[in-house]
Amino acid sequence: MQQPSPPVSSAPAAAENAPRKRRPPRRVEVSRVQILSPAMRRITLTGAELQGFEVSDPASYLKLIFPEPGQSEPVRPLPDGPRATSMRTYTPLAVRPEALEVDVDFVLHGDGPASTWAAQAQAGQVLFLMGPGPGYKPDPQAAEHLLIxxxxxxxxxxxxxxxxxxxxxxxxxxxxxxAAEERALHSPAPLSARWVVRGADNQRAGQALEQALRQGGAPSAQSRVYLACEAAAMRRIRQLLTGELGLPRSQIVGRGYWKLGAVNHPDHDYGEDA
Ligand SMILES: Cc1cc2nc3c(=O)[nH]c(=O)nc-3n(C[C@H](O)[C@H](O)[C@H](O)COP(=O)(O)OP(=O)(O)OC[C@H]3O[C@@H](n4cnc5c(N)ncnc54)[C@H](O)[C@@H]3O)c2cc1C
Known part of the structure; x- marks a missing residue:
């Protein structure tokens, strides 16, 4: 008999609550830079220290340490030393263990050590990479997935x-x-994608998403939602989904990926307070 599908928890998994063991930093070099769109760069990182770097879950994360002003390359962090101020969180997009490569896509949003580094990145430049951290486990039984x-x-x-x-x-x-940032998306599952444009004003982050959800993009009662965007917008959209649109909280995983006006927003903002 088919078992009922387990609810997708919006709380971090138990493993994420355990004290985090810091993995040793790995020295990596840029091997390729690809321009995906005016404000998105795909940067391939490689190096012998990527031996054993494996990612099991989708939407996992890694930490990258960028050079501080005046440094040509970052200093290797000490095992129990202070956290580098220029460390930021990114998604390992594709990992090719046989080639010792990992691809990371960077939004060029303007400010910040990560975005400004990515805008000038060239082959041979050095970063330190840590992780990976845990990701998302899509419910294999869910009839519909909604990624917002x-x-x-x-x-x-x-x-x-x-x-x-x-x-x-x-x-x-x-x-x-x-609109120049739109691109083709692919999946083995039948996929429909809708792109909405924010415009240059980041203060409007999330507003076009909210509007699209109100104008007919609402999830069905069985949808499993992965919601990741600016932190305050994520909270507003979570409230819209659970309030007006009637979706149970347990079917939504929220992640604040960045926060308006905040430097290095933490990687574990799930918006549970919303
Ligand atoms: C789990 C996780 C995975 C992530 N994966 C990716 C990824 O694969 N690719 C990616 O590009 N980002 C990703 N992010 C977001 C990324 O970590 C942040 O955007 C980060 O703040 C970038 O660092 P920075 O040095 O460029 O800017 P910071 O120094 O952190 O911030 C400087 C200023 O820029 C603003 N800012 C930061 N990010 C953005 C943005 N995206 N758009 C507009 N303004 C912004 C801040 O509000 C602040 O005012 C991820 C975040 C998390 C938590």
């Missing part, structure tokens, strides 16, 4: 889309600053 987020979540969405079975249905709703 902005350009910073596109890499996570691509890793989730690649894992969904052909028997599932998936809808993707993505907010980008400009």
């Amino acid at each position: 987020g902005d350009d910073s979540a596109l890499p996570a969405f691509e890793t989730i889309l690649a894992r969904l079975p052909a028997t599932a249905r998936v809808r993707v709703l993505v907010e980008v600053p400009d």
Whole structure:
């Protein structure tokens, strides 16, 4: 007999609550830079220290340490030393263990050590990489998956889309600053994607997503939602989904990927307070 599908918890998994063991930093070099769109770069990182770097869940994360102003390359962090101030969180998009390579897609949003580094990245430049951290486990029994987020979540969405079975249905709703950021998305599951444009004003983050959800993009009662975007927008959209649109909290996983006006927003903002 088929077992009922377990609810997708919006709380972090137990493993995420355990004290985090810091993995040793790995020295990596840029091997390729690909321009995906005006504000998105795909950067391939490689190096002998990537031996053993494996990622099991989609939407996992890694930490990258960028050079501080005046440094040509970052200093290798000490095992129990202070956290580097120029460390930021990114999604391992594709990992090729046989080639010792990992691809990371960077939004060029303007400010910040990560975004400014990515805008000038060239082959041979050095970073330190830590992780991976845990990701998302899509419910294999769910009839419909809904991925809602902005350009910073596109890499996570691509890793989730690649894992969904052909028997599932998936809808993707993505907010980008400009229509030139739209691109083709692929999945074994039948996929419908809707792109909405925020415009240049980041203060409007999430507004186009909210509007699209209110205008007919609402999830069905059985949908499983992965929601990742600006932190305050994530909370508003979570409230919209659970309030007006009547979706149980247990079917939503929320992640604040960045926060307006905040430097290095933490990687574990689940919006549980909303
Ligand atoms: C689990 C997880 C996975 C992530 N994966 C990716 C990924 O694969 N690719 C990716 O591009 N980002 C990803 N992010 C988001 C990324 O960590 C943040 O955007 C980060 O703040 C970038 O660092 P920074 O040095 O460029 O800017 P910071 O120094 O952190 O911030 C400087 C300023 O830029 C603003 N800002 C930061 N990010 C954005 C943004 N995306 N759009 C507009 N304004 C912004 C801040 O509000 C702040 O005012 C992920 C975040 C998490 C938590």
